[in-house]
Amino acid sequence: MSKKPGKGSTPSNRPVTDPLTDSLTAYSDADRAAAMDRFRVLQPHLEIGVPLTAVAEASGHSVRTLHRWAARYRDGGLAGLVRRGRVDAGCRKLHVDLTQQIEALAVQKPRLSVASIHRRIAESAKAEGHPVPSYATVRRVMDALDPAMLCLAHERYVKQLQSGGLSDVRGRPISLDQNTIFYCYIVADIVGKMDTWTYSWQRTADGRGRIYRPNSGFHGSIELLGWDQLIGDARARNQAFFDKAGISGESFFSNG
Known part of the structure; x- marks a missing residue:
């Protein structure tokens, strides 16, 4: 028999399992384990509305702590229960x-x-x-730079090129036609914030990278390449060169 919510109880109205927010794959094993431990403590409150005062008494955690965990779960699912370390831990505060x-x-x-x-x-x-x-x-x-800043940096650079505000290595102004097509590249591991921020970008033909084509501003694209993909392709190209040249023996690039 389910226990009815007590006075002052505010069980979460979000589903206990939400595939859009309950992914912990981007976190370490320790962070995932800690988040699941916190979820199990909250589970009676989330599923059947057991008051947090009763959960606190049974678990040994303070009511204030449980309220904070419950709020984080409502906002971010299981990912919200991951321990939040200080970004400046272990280092002097930077102005x-x-x-x-x-x-x-x-x-x-x-x-x-x-x-x-x-x-x-x-x-x-x-x-x-x-x-x-x-x-x-x-x-x-x-x-720690947000991936959005990397994309904006590319767009800002393109705008400077279009406006004639940049010079070449000899100091001469760079003059480009407004119909010039620009191909910009970001090389980074597609994980964490980078994966989340570029999730809606189109996938490249081989399915390994991602690509963004602006609707206005400039003609061209900004392509995101994974580091492993870049290294793998470079090795493959060099190996093909050695094979074509008839160089025998084990290639340097086949050693990983």
Whole structure:
């Protein structure tokens, strides 16, 4: 017999299993296990409306903690129950101005190395009186860039090319016809935020990459290539070259 919800109980009105939000494949084994442990604690409340006060008494967790978990589950399903670590854990707090400078430099074309960006940020930090961030901190900010920024960086670069605001390596202005077709590429592992953000993009002919074609602004496309795909294709092309040249013996590229 199901227990009726008690006073003050607010069971979730979302399905216990929601295929759109309950995917934990992007998380580690430890994160998945922790999320499932939290779900099992909440399960009596979610399924039959057992008051959180009763769940707290049986589980040993505080009512406040259970309310927070339940809210996260309502908003994000099982993924909402994954432990949330501090993004700045283990490192000094980075001034927001420096963070914005790092992000702006990271999406510039041609692309700058981490070392180059770190040197510029170190100079900026000293000039502005901020603590100088470490190389690892700069790298973390760059790695955490939203995929949307990478796409916008490509579009911004194309706009600069179309407007004649850029110069070639000899300092001469680049002049392009407005009907010029642009092919832009992003090389990145298609996982996590990158997978989620580009989910609606068209798939490439081989089904391994993704492609975005803007409806206006410029003619062309922005193609997302997985790192493994890029390396695999490069190896295949080089192997074909060696085979065509009649070079015998085991190829360097066949060693993985």
